[in-house]
Amino acid sequence: MSMDDEFDKGTGPRRFTYRELSRATNNFSEGGKLGDEGFGGVYMGLLTESNTEVVVKRVSRGSKQGKKEYIVEVRIISQLRHRNLVQLIGWCHEQGEFLLVYERMPNGSLDSHLFGMKLHLTWTVRHKIAIGLASALLYLHEEWEQCVVHRDIKSSNVMLDSNFNAKLGDFGLARLVDHGLGSQTTVLAGTIGPVEANEEPSRVRLVEWVWDLYGKDQILEAVDKRLNMEFDEQQIECLMIVGIWCCHPDPTVRPSIRQVINVLNFEAPMPSLPLKLPVPMYFAPALSMCRFSYTSHLTGSSVKDQTQYSSSNCTTYNSSQSAGSSKALLNSRTTVV
Template identity: 45%
Template sequence: MSFFSCGFCSIVAKILLLSLFLAGNSFSETQFDFGTLTLTSLKLLGDAHLSNGSVRLTRDLTVPNSGAGKVLYSKPVNFRRPGTRNSASFSSFFSFSITNLNPSSIGGGLAFVISPDDQFIGDAGGFLGVMDRKNTLNGVVAVEFDTLMDTQFKDINGNHVGLDLNSMISTRVGDLEIIGVDLKSGDLVNSWVEYSGSTQMINVYVSYSNVKPKDPIISTAFDLNEYILNDFMFVGFSGSTQGSTEIHSIEWWSFSSFFDDDTGYNSVFPTGRPPPPPANLMNPTADTVKPPPPSLAPVESDHNDTAAIQEKEKNGKCHNQLCKDGPGAVVGVVTAGAFFLVFCAVALIWAYSKKMKGVKTPETLASDVIKMPREFTYKELKFATKGFDSNRVIGHGAFGTVYRGILPATGDIVAVKRCSHSGQGKAEFLSELSIIGTLRHRNLVRLQGWCHEKGEILLVYDLMANGSLDKVLFESRMVLPWPYRHKILLGVASALAYLHQECENQVIHRDIKASNIMLDEGFNARLGDFGLARQIEHDKSPDATVAAGTMGYLAPEYLLTGRATEKTDVFSFGAVVLEVASGRRPIEKEVIGVGKVGVSSNLVEWVWSLHREGRLMVASDPRLGNEYHEEEMRRVLMVGLACSHPDPMARPTMRVVVQMLVGEAEVPIVPRTKPTLSFSTSQLLMTLQDSVTDLNEIITISTSSSENSFTCGGSSHGLDLV
């Protein structure tokens, strides 16, 4: 009886102790989700607002805007036991989407945030609303989902996850390109953020699927206690834009936190780390997101096949002659069968080629016009671009629109160029196909493949993570550092040297400009858009055509004669060089007074005038401050002037330009006064007669009966076309 009493007392004591423990810890455990939250449970700051059951962190604007918003759980969460250094474990699951009404604009991104303050909101752009430029608020831990590559914060690209500990320079980074997730695709993205207080490990998972991936995109150890300021912190999300129309929506959120006991044993979860959220806390709409296609099942090897045969023989279950003859017979039969099939295939191909020889139609692009890495189907490219959704448009090239796409078979993110439906547009696309399909250079945008179905011509290119050069120069909040600028110019020069002098047939691009220079994740230049390009045999004179391209980049003789040569490409490159060095567009409108109409300023003319006055360095971009080597800047500006010389014969070749940029060749002496270029009347008339189009639609020539020459670029008596 006494034994029973003691046992009963022991049980009662344990129950009381457990009750006291749970009572003491009930205040320290937090759990909620979007299904249980009310309006009073959320605190909206800045641009954050509610929209159809979701929380939007940024404004729904069709015009570019720079702003930030934040949403927080209104009650502080206990992340550290008072009077101790024991940090809590927590698990958070959330679904979000990032869309852009104007995908060509630069984004910002969003972040899962643990903050000591429920009133503070950080700056826009790369700061994601987490911190401000002065780093006023300390004690912030964030997991960023960044859509803006910012060299200030050493970002790897514009599509990554990062762990931020009291700094916007991420301690750990995960590249989402590797797992095929595109933050800016507009698709619903799921993420799991899990931290264990006992093991001090954080794991971040990202997927399109509702099923948590096996491997985290970020897994690292850090002591949460060292970075949080208070025992109680606020948890939520922040997001920002930077001169863009990016919209950040939180569609679902669940969160739970708890403490391990003093021995490191998790009283709720014995595994020592928080589990994934239960199914009832998952986003009920996440299953509508199509997960990446499963990989094909592995094909069993011959070794496994023969082993199975031997096993069947051993068990007396193999009675046919093939099994009895053993693996040698299997190999013989397979070899003979394969040989027979190959022979039949070769015979059929030979017969078909004989039948089709000499028969060519515009539809037989695959064999005669282009030699591409791959032919895509229209169905898969339509699916990749969500039916060529306008929200997927990332740019407009020569005679076509470019869409962001995700290939369903591989998850690769690509740029899909769709030709305009005009006859001229298709002709330009066929030209682009036939030219770029044979080109291979590290500084050219790589063509992955093509499609010609349903009257459509589609080109599939590698997607460049940092967009076009003009966007980075003029629309980004960050200032592109000088080393990056120099590397970009050298890359473009190398690509042009390849096109002009290293290809079997010379390629004249005809549309060299900043918007056609793309930048990959390392800010390496990739020249693209060959819609206006022409192929000619080396040392052959090109035909005259309508002058095509963009004002400010066009050589004066090209405007006058319509003949595009490698020297006209060199002039365009010179304009790009001056644009990159000065941070000014080739043609800019300048306001001449209050209420007065602006006038156009030509960059090439402006730099020539500074050179004449002995003030060439004034042309350097003032935003760079003193963060460049003066002699290198001077050299680059002189290269730009040498390339934009009015006389095409005085311009260097692109091979020589490359040597000048790397310091292996001296820049030729550029005269202080801009030279003039004269055409005799007879020469000009002969050129005009050779043209295939009436150039009077492009240029207007005003002459008098006493004039006998036209002057480009210097004299007021002639035609100034620069």
């Protein structure tokens, strides 16, 4: 089945011609460019027939990853319907161009308010945004016919409508998982946080800092000073504790999104977390020695063992067979959520 035939199936987003979208964006005028996002530019547009303001994402020409994300985006988000998800209005792939058309969000992205110069958000609005985003994730993880793993949730992908309702967008890295099979993926994806591993040692990662304050029973010191102490203390403490719970280094300890919502709505007790951020542990998977060599780095020593097996001597190496390599501390303390 061709891409055209697949995208045209069913109801939902419609196909646009390149001419329509070129006219809507004034030939992709730089004056109407809102910025660059991932593998392309984002433009303001106006569909003259319906007098509808839209946002058009234009994938960079020749970008194989951009094309891949375009296909994933149309396949997945075109089937989803939830008040806290950005609506995909249409799509176009003509003349070597790949274009996505979204509803316009008058208040832009969440990051522009938190880190930019846009309107300051009150605690009531911030709490509503958090609850809305959690509602979107509940739909994606549990309520749709398959589990949708977004894999790139960040403030720049959370859009705000005219009433500051949160709408999650950019599903280019999303994956579908059958319910009951878990949410493991084969590779890490998404965007690394603002403090990288090569930054100066004096910089502290956000999760480490908040967890440290939690352990000292001083978590309210992490509250944004711009709120001027105008917030619901019980709500904000609950939200921050749930936040570090979701960032627990052990994925098996992290809550489901349904647990998150129950706690945020005070329908379940808050978790009792360790007073110090647990040290991430890595359990090496079993490797087939027919195809791989296994290298063991022992924490705190310079030992490096490497064993290669030929296909004529085929065995499976399990990390539990080696006391030295069954539990290796991660050198990096970056948490991917």
